[in-house]
Amino acid sequence: MKSRISEVFSSIQGEGTLIGRRQVFVRFSGCNLSCNYCDTSKSRDPIYGEEISTEELYKKVNGLLTPDFHSISFTGGEPLLHADFIKDFLQEHDFKSLIETNGSLPDELAKIVKLINYASVDIKLPEHEASSDWEDLLDSEIKSIKLLSHEGINTYSKVVVMPSTSVDLVGSIASRIESEVEDTSKLSMVIQPVSPLDMWEDRTSELFKFSERAGEHLDVLTIPQVHKLLKVR
Template identity: 80%
Template structure:
C-alpha cells in the first residue's frame, strides 16, 4: 500500500499536551476541509509530495530516530484519509503514535483506534471552515472523541481561537463535550491562540475569558504554537 506524504522529519512537538516531546512527524497530503488559518495549505492537495510505501516510510523513520524519540505524529493534511495505510504501518511496526486529526471522519478513526496511543482532535469553529455544515462537523468531532475515549486513548481536544472568536461559542463546545462524552476526567481542552501572536497584542484578556468559560466544563490549557516560537518545523 502507498500514500502521498509531503515530508517525514524529526522535531519537537509544539502543540497540545505532548508539547516538548521529540517526535517524528509524518505529514500526509490531502485534506477534506479548508481552514482559513491553515499553515500547511499545500497539503490540501491529495497529490502533493511523494507516493511511498509502508516499508519505505519505515526506512525513513528509522533513519532519523534519535535517543530522545518519544513517538510518531501522523499529521497532515488530514491523516485519516489514509487510515488503511496507517493501520498497515502500525501493525507491522510497533511505534507509539499520535494522530492529529480534525475529527470529521469517525469511521476512518475507528479503523486504527486500537493501534494509537495519543490523539489530538482539532475542533473547528464556524469562522474556520465555511464549506461544511458546522453542526454536522461538530457532531462528527464529538463522535470521534467518544470513539477514542471508549478505547481509553490519551486524548485532548484543541480549539484554535482568533481575536474574533466568541467566548460563549467555546463555552458551548466545552459544555457539549462535557455532557456527551461519558468520561471527561482526563480529557483536556487546549486553547491555541492563532499565530502570529502579534494578533493578540490588544486582546490578551480575551484569552483569559475564553479559558474561564471553557474551564466551567473541562480541564483547560492555553498553549500557543511553541515550535514557531522556537523557529523550528
C-alpha cells in the first residue's frame, strides 16, 4: 500500500500535552476542511508530496531516530484520510504514535484507535471553517473523542482561539464534552491562542477567561505554538 506524504522530518512537538517531546513528524497530503488559520496550506493539496509505501516510510522514519525520540506524529493535512495506510504501518512497525486530527472522520479513526497511544482532536469553531454544517462537524469531533476515551487513549481536544472567539462558545463545548464523554480522566482541553502572538497584546485577560470557563468542565491548559517561538518546524 502507498500513500501520499508531503514531508517527513524530526523536530520538537510544539503543541498540546506532548509539548517539548522529540518526534518524527509524518505529514500526509490532503485535507477535507479548509481552516483560515492553517499553517500548512500546501498539505491541503491531495497531490502534493511523494507517494511512498509503508516500507519506504519506515526507512525514512528509522533514518531520523535520535536518542531523545519519543514518538511519531501523524499529521497533515488530515491524516485520517490515510487511515488504512497508518493501520498497515503501525501493524508492521512498533512505534509509539500521536494522531493529530480534526476529528471529522470517526469511522476512519476506529480503524487505528487500538494502535495509537496519543491523540489530538482539533475542535473547529464556526469562525475557523466556512462550513454550513458546523453542528454536524462538532458531533463528529465529539464522537471521535468518545471513541478515544473508551479505548483509554491519552487525548487532548485543541481549540484554537482568536481575540474574537466567544468565551461562552468555548465553555459550551467543554460542557458538552464533559456531559457526553463517560471517562475524562485521560482527556484535557488545550486552549491554543492563534499565532502570531502579537495579536494578543493587551488581550491576555481573554485567555484567562477561556481557561476559567473551560476549567469548569475539563482539565485545561493554555499553550501557544511553541515551535514557532523556537523557530523550528
